[in-house]
Structure formats: structure tokens, C-alpha cells
Amino acid sequence: MSFGEAIASGFGHYVNFQGRASRSAFWYWVLFVVILSIIAALIDNMIIGMPIIGPIVSLGLLLPGISVSIRRLHDIDRTGWWILIGLVPLVGAILLLVWYCSKGTTGPNTYGPDPLPVA
Numbered sequence: 001m002s003f004g005e006a007i008a009s010g011f012g013h014y015v016n017f018q019g020r021a022s023r024s025a026f027w028y029w030v031l032f033v034v035i036l037s038i039i040a041a042l043i044d045n046m047i048i049g050m051p052i053i054g055p056i057v058s059l060g061l062l063l064p065g066i067s068v069s070i071r072r073l074h075d076i077d078r079t080g081w082w083i084l085i086g087l088v089p090l091v092g093a094i095l096l097l098v099w100y101c102s103k104g105t106t107g108p109n110t111y112g113p114d115p116l117p118v119a
Contacts, residue, residue, distance in 0.1 A: 001115075003028045013071070014064035017080055021071035022115040026100060029068045033061050074111035075104035 001009070006028030013019070021029075040057040044050065070080035076099055085092040107114050 001025045001028065003031070007032050010064045010068050014067050017067055017070050018074075019071055019112045020075040020104065020109075020115045021068050022075060022104060023072070023101070025115065026068055026072040029065070033065060036061065069100075071111075072100055074109075075115065076102050077105045077109045077111070 001022055001024045006025045009021070009025055010029045010032070036057055037054070040054040043053045066083070069083055073080055073082050078099065082099070083096070086096050104114070104116070
């Protein structure tokens, strides 16, 4: 999945917590969020002088980010409720990072068909 396709998928499925998201879709989405957050912070700090754009960007990307994270967990055949493990300091973040980097289940699983094309 390309960078543009991942962004389109993130916004296109922003209220869809069903299905699966590949590693590339998830990590391209994370890259997009980081880039947009840096741009918003630069605009807030250098041009406006107060935090206006950053919070708007954060709110706008919150729901799609949660959705893509849950669909990424579905790809490794875990329920989306595991995202709450991130509330446990340090251990939760490390566990989620390991899972987000893990290869998804090959072929269909409980949450749907494989998001990657069959080679």
C-alpha cells in the first residue's frame, strides 16, 4: 500500500472499526500524523503564536487514528479492546509497539480477509 492509499484508507474508514489494516497502512498513517503534527506546531509557534491549529489537527486525526490502530490489531487476530493496554505505563506502549510491528495473519482470520494481495 502506498502513502496516498494509506491516507485515503485512514480517512475512508475513520468510523469503521471492522476489518484489517496492513503494517504499511498503519505506519504510513503514523508518518502522515507525525508530519501533519509538526507542520501544525510550526504554524502555531512561528506564525500564530498560540496553540490553535495543533489541537484542531489532533482532534481531527483522533478517531481515524483509533480506527486504524484497532484494524491493525485485527490484522494480528487480536480484539480491538487490546488498544486499552496502552493505558498501562511503559509496558502497554511496548506491547502495542511490538504488535504493530508484527506480521499480520496470513489469509483470512476472525476479522476478515487478508488486506495484502495474494502473491
